[in-house]
Amino acid sequence: MADLFFNLPPLVQMVLKGLAVILVIFPIAGASSLAERKVAAWIQDRPGPNRTMVIWAKYIPILGPFLQRLGLFQLLADGGKLLLKEDPIPGHVNKFYYVAAPIVALIPAFSTVTFVPFGAYWDAAVNAMRPLMLVNVDIGLLAVLAVGSLGVYSVILAGWASNSKYPFLGSVRASAQLISYELSLTLSVVPVLLWINAPGQEASMSLVRVVELQSGTGFWGGTWFGMLMPVSALIYLVSMFAETNRLPFDMPEGEAELVGGFHTEYGSFKWSLFFVAEYAHMLVGSGVFVLLFLGGWNPLPWVPLASVTQWLGLQNWPVIVGLLSIAIFMVKTLFMIFFFMWIRWTIPRFRYDQVMKLGWQKLLPLAIANLLAYAIGFAVLQN
């Protein structure tokens, strides 16, 4: 199997790998919407969706009812409903852009995955860890930030094409909010880039190198950047909430104020595409956060995956190590997704002026001060 795969033309290999990653992201994004409902229910002392059932699952003795209580089949029911129900296009919309908006939402959400490494395996040939990712490019982090922020265009497009007041207001808010938080988001990761680029070395913004520098063994080598730069991590986290339009920053939706915000005029499948895109954004955002500040696929601080591989003697089992690293990375990322939901049911929505004030008057100066402090700190350390 492996030989067959590696003998394929590189382009076909790329397409297959890309499809594999998308086939993982899409269901996770879908499952997140169910998890969202379940977590919401549990936090509110409710059982949540627990009625949906497919006929054959009823006959599985213990597992069937358990899955029913868990609401797993609700996922199928929701998906089926969104696929099959009528998909009307209102008469007053700009049809081309109205249809284009959900597609535009999906493209950046899935494109950013390309640059995110999601695991590593031990390459016995070079005696080192090799990352698992679609393309290992030097501009990795920059590409994620640049392509990820294109997501706002879909919101603007949807609001504008809907030709209706509330969607328009929602999209205006989205663009203002995104511009405000993009700045602090980017500034907050600059200290990380300073740390990973020693003078005299070839410069890189690759997320792989970020993880490599968190998988050393000594005190400095094994520290996760979240401990080294807690303020950066905090700013990144807050800005990520704002970027993904999650509570407490969900101004563009704000159902109490704007009906549904930018997706008010959307229904059925097109509506669900917006949500898959939102969850994919969250997933990639959380993944990048894990890579930058939580040590990527390393199980614990100061316990890198490479050491674990050697302890367990798995040097010659790249597939197992690869799956293990992906599992560790996914656990961390899914915990971040849970954290998104946890925050959602803890903090109420900000007022719009508070969002702007927090972005421009608090986070941006903090991010600049943080950057300056680390820049000076690194300069002092080096001399």
Added chain:
Amino acid sequence: MAVKVLERKPLTLAERTYLPQIVRGLKTTLKHLFAPAITLEYPEQRPGIPAGYRGVPTLVKDPQGREKCVSCQLCEFVCPPKAIRITPGAVSADHPESAHIEKAPKEFEIDMLRCIYCGFCQEACPEEAIVLQNLYTLNGRSRTELVHNKQKLYELGGTLPDAHAKWDKKLAAEQRGNQRH
């Protein structure tokens, strides 16, 4: 009483960042995440019905299995939405001991699409024959199905204990010659 003016303390730096408060909030929600659900899962679990609940109006029989309604039509007159319609008739021959009761309903209809569950019928009834009981779920597939006839009303009502035994006493008094003591 002397008024004590309390000075409002300025917020500390930690309070102004909101972060400790957010952490406390997260702790609270985490506690609820693991707390058992308090939802009553309706079709399997039913709520307790308090005493005096006004459910679906029903007709009841006395412990001897006789219908208590004497077809006086007071409920029909008092019913605000005019949901009740009674056709008076003769007392059933099954119970010869109650031949002294003048009338019984030949037909008794309550239109449940009109009924407002006010309970006036129960209040007006001199025989305690019409009672709003505990049934709170009512549905049907047609309008005619939701017009309860006499048979349906007795089915829903069943038998309730009779504290007064009014008609037995009246019969006994008649047999005594209706003398006063």
